[in-house]
Amino acid sequence: MNKLKLLTLTFLIGILTATAQKSNAIQKVYDKYENEDNVFALSLSKQLDNALDTDFNWGDELKNIEGDISKMSTLIVSENSDSRKMLLNMKRMIGNLGYSDLDLPEESTDDSEDKAYLFTRGKKGKYSEIHLLVIEEDGSGVLVSLFGDFTVKNAS
Secondary structure (H helix, E strand, O other), X not given: OHXXXXXXXXXXXXXXXXXXXXXXXXXXXXXXXXXXXXXXXXXXXXXXXXXXXEEEEEOOEEEEEEEEEEEEEEXXXXXXXXXXXXXXXXXXXXHHOOOEEEOOOOOOXXXXXXXXXXXXXXXXXXXXXXXXXXXXXXXXXXXXXXXXXXXXXXXX
């Protein structure tokens, strides 16, 4: 009986540890890059209930996002000889941490080198994390992360 209790306790600790690591996975990106010379890091923690309630165009569709924000973090990367490589490594790292990469609708057909990537944690219109990575043509960029309880639905 003691072996069963020990096995159950070990299993529960493993699940809790995996959940805690998964829910804080993006912090690895911030920890790795926030002290770089050409990076400005900012993080705000404050429970903001009903902070989001806005409509936006998603391709040809009108969507609505609403929800509570518990934290917002950002990394602003100034252009230098290694900034594009740094931002592409951030993109790869975020993908490897298990975030879903949502395809952004094409906004224009110009040949701009600016790229935007949207990563989320959640599904079916319910998200706990939203991360937007923008890489500018000159190699500068920004990572903006929102944490909270978000719902995305068709606007009516």
